[in-house]
Amino acid sequence: MTNRQRVLACLNYTAYDRLPIIHFGFWGETLQKWQREGHLSAEDLAEGGRTAALTKMGFDLEYDPCCFPHNGLMPGFDYRVVETLPDGSRKVMNGDGVIVLQREGATSIAAEIDHTLINRASWEEHFLPRLQFSEKRIPNLSAFMSNDYAEWRGLHCGSLLGTIRNWIGVTGLAYIHADDEELFREIIDTFADLQFRGTETILSCGTHFDYGHFWEDICYKNGPLVSPSVFSEMVGPHYRRVTELLKQYGITIVSLDCDGKIDALIPTWLHNGVNTMFPIEVGTWEATIQPWRVLYGKELRGVGGMNKNVFAEDHAAVDAEIERLRPLVDLGGFIPCPDHRLPPGAEWDNVLYYTECMRKIYG
Numbered sequence: 001m002t003n004r005q006r007v008l009a010c011l012n013y014t015a016y017d018r019l020p021i022i023h024f025g026f027w028g029e030t031l032q033k034w035q036r037e038g039h040l041s042a043e044d045l046a047e048g049g050r051t052a053a054l055t056k057m058g059f060d061l062e063y064d065p066c067c068f069p070h071n072g073l074m075p076g077f078d079y080r081v082v083e084t085l086p087d088g089s090r091k092v093m094n095g096d097g098v099i100v101l102q103r104e105g106a107t108s109i110a111a112e113i114d115h116t117l118i119n120r121a122s123w124e125e126h127f128l129p130r131l132q133f134s135e136k137r138i139p140n141l142s143a144f145m146s147n148d149y150a151e152w153r154g155l156h157c158g159s160l161l162g163t164i165r166n167w168i169g170v171t172g173l174a175y176i177h178a179d180d181e182e183l184f185r186e187i188i189d190t191f192a193d194l195q196f197r198g199t200e201t202i203l204s205c206g207t208h209f210d211y212g213h214f215w216e217d218i219c220y221k222n223g224p225l226v227s228p229s230v231f232s233e234m235v236g237p238h239y240r241r242v243t244e245l246l247k248q249y250g251i252t253i254v255s256l257d258c259d260g261k262i263d264a265l266i267p268t269w270l271h272n273g274v275n276t277m278f279p280i281e282v283g284t285w286e287a288t289i290q291p292w293r294v295l296y297g298k299e300l301r302g303v304g305g306m307n308k309n310v311f312a313e314d315h316a317a318v319d320a321e322i323e324r325l326r327p328l329v330d331l332g333g334f335i336p337c338p339d340h341r342l343p344p345g346a347e348w349d350n351v352l353y354y355t356e357c358m359r360k361i362y363g
Contacts, residue, residue, distance in 0.1 A: 001016060001017045001018075002150035002151070003020050003060045003061050003150060003151055003152055004149065004150055004151055004152045004153070004210060006018065006019070006020040006060075007020050007022075007061075007152045007210070007335065008152075008210060008253070010332075010333070010334075010335050011253050011276065011301050011303075011333055011335070012252075012253075012333075013298060013332045013333055017363060018359070018362050018363030019329065019335065019336075019358065019362035019363065020060045020061060020152075020335060021058060021059050021060045021355050021358050021359060022059065022060065022061055022062070022063050022303065022335055022336070022337040023054065023057075023059045023061075023062055023063070023337060023338055023342070024062065024063055024064070024279055024304070024337055024338055024339075024340060024341055025062055025064065025341040025342070026053060026341050026342045026346075027107075027341055027342065027343050027344060028107075029107060029343075029344040030341075030342050030343060030344045030346055031044075031045055031053065032045070033344050034053070034348050037348060039056065039348045040052055040053060040056070057348075057351055057352055057355055058352060058355030058356060058359065059355055061151060061152055063152070063278065063279075063303055063304075063337055064154075065154030065155060065156040065211075065213040066144075066153055066154060067139065067141070067144055067153075067154070067155045067156060067202065067207070067209065068139065068156045069137050069138055069139060069156070069158075069198035069199070069201075069202060070136070070137040070138075070139075070198075071137070071156075071158040071159070071163075071194060071195055071198055072095075072096075072163060073095065073096065073097075073127065073130040073131065074130055074131075074132075074134075074136070074137065075130065076095030076096070076130075077093055077094065077095050077096065077097040077116070077126075078093070079092065079093065079094060079095065080092070080093045081093075082099055088103075088104055089101055089102060089103045089104070090102045091113055092110075094110075096166050096167050097115065097116030097117060097126060097127070097167065098112055098114070098115050098116070098166070098167070098169070099112070099113045099114040099115070100112055100113060101113055112169050115167065115168055115169050115172060116167075117167045117168050117172070118168070118172065119180070119183075120180065120183050123183060123186075123187060127167065127187075128190065131190055131191060131194050132194075133193075133194055133197045133198070135201075137198055138198065138201055138202060141202060141205050141207050144202075144207040144208060144209065145205075145206055145207060145208070146208065147208040149208075152210055152211075153208070153209050153210050153211075154209055154210060154211045154212065154213045154255075155199065155202060155203075155207070155209040155211070155212050155213065155251075156213050156214075156215070157195060157198075157199045157212045157213060157214050157242050157246070157254075158194075158195030158198065158199070158214065158215075158242075159195070159214060159215045159216055160188065160191070160192050160195065160214065160216070160235050160238050160239065161188065161216060161218050161226065161231065161235050162215060162216035162217045162218050162258070163191070163215075164187055164188065164191060165217075165218060165225065165226075170225055173225060173226060174225075177227070177230055184234070185234060188234050188235060188238070189238075192235075192238035192241075195238075195242065196238070196241055196242055196245070199212070199242055199245060199246070200245060203245065203246075203248075203249045209249075209251055210251070210253065211251060211253040211254065211255055211276070212242070212243070212246045212251050212253075212254045212255075213254070213255050213256070213257070213278075214239070214242075214254070214255070214256045214257070214274065215256075215257045215258075216256060216257065216258040217257070217258055217259045217260070218231075218258055218260075218265070219258055219259060219260030219261055219262050219265065220259075220260045220261070221260060221261055221283060221284055221285060222261060222285075223260070223261050223263070223264055224260075224262075224264050224265050225260075228264045228265055228267075228268065231265055231268055232267075232268040232271075235268070236268045236271065236272045237272070239268070239269065239272035239273060239274055240272040240273055242273075243272060243273025243274060244273065246273075247273070252275075253275065253276055253301070254273055254274045254275055254276060255274070255275075255276035255277070255278045255303065256269055256274045256276070256277065256278065257278050257279065258277075259281055259340075260281065260283070261283070261285045261287065262277065262287070263287075263292070266292060266296070266300070267296075270296055270299065270300055275299055275300060275301055276300075276301040276302060276303060277289070277292070277300065277301070277302045277303075277304070278302070278303045278304050278337075279303065279304030279305070279337060279338075279339045279340055280302050280303070280304035280305035280339060281304070281339045281340065282305065282306075282307040282309075282339050283339075287305065288305055288328065289302040289305055289328055289331065289334050290327070290328060290331070293331055293333075298332065298333055300333075301333040301334065302333070302334045302335075303334070303335045303337050304336070304337045304338075304339050305325070305328065305334070305336060305337070305339060306321065306325060306336040306337055306338050306339055307321050307324075307338075307339065308338035308339055308340060308342055308343070308346065309345075310350070311338070311342060311345070311346035311347060311350045311351050311354070312343075312345035312346060312347065312350075313350070314350070315350065315353050317350075318350055318353055318354050318357070319357070321354075322354070322357055322358065322361070326361075329362070336358075
């Protein structure tokens, strides 16, 4: 079987020759560390390190959609330094119109200081004109026209609220529904229409994909950053519109990348055609597909849920994590995958040991 056939078989509860060994990428600092240690070459890193690391470490594929329409602001805001502070850090306007604090050498997400999108006037002046559909948003589709391919291939269908959260910030998201529900609804509807048109245009060209995929990141460690009832009412129907379109083109696997504790939003996603949770962050709340399967049955699938932190420990920790995953794999419709990109603490030997063990256990 090809990797594509294996993934489709796993997620559709049909027979497969072996479980595909999947990863979700690496921090740049991780690849650089592995180069210093002699595991990767400069040529590997020049190619982004993905293909080389995948092959050398025993992974079969990366779970990542390969076709991305331009679903964001077009054009984005011009990058500019707003202010340089005495300690050398800088207030910078990024492409989303957000002023963030950049510190030298910091690699984590920058702290947000201010936002351009604060009311209807700023929406109509700065954002609405940047959210118009045009053919320029559609990538070159020549590589996706044939259905004769071996690798798992996905279409990114956009974001329906997570990107909006980026524009207005977590605090802005908390206030906008109460302060100006009409504007909030207009922003959601406008942005959702843009995602739909991009997906529709790509599919209508005769392209072939195995799955559709959304990104949201609309939760944190204790739950959603938005009221589940508001999410269901204002965002749910837009998921339905896209997933029904995907079904018309034979795409029945629809996954969604949302960090944090997602339990309260799963009913909205599942009800509206999103049937695969990814990457199932283990986190401090120990997320796992098992209780979700009890609640929602086999219609809910999953990719992820493997605690990547064990790669910073030892072989015994890796063994324990593999054993923890065994009953989840036995449920069907679930493929383990490190629950996010591997950080610099991951040891090459531990990751290699993991892929070797998984291949021995699952063929």
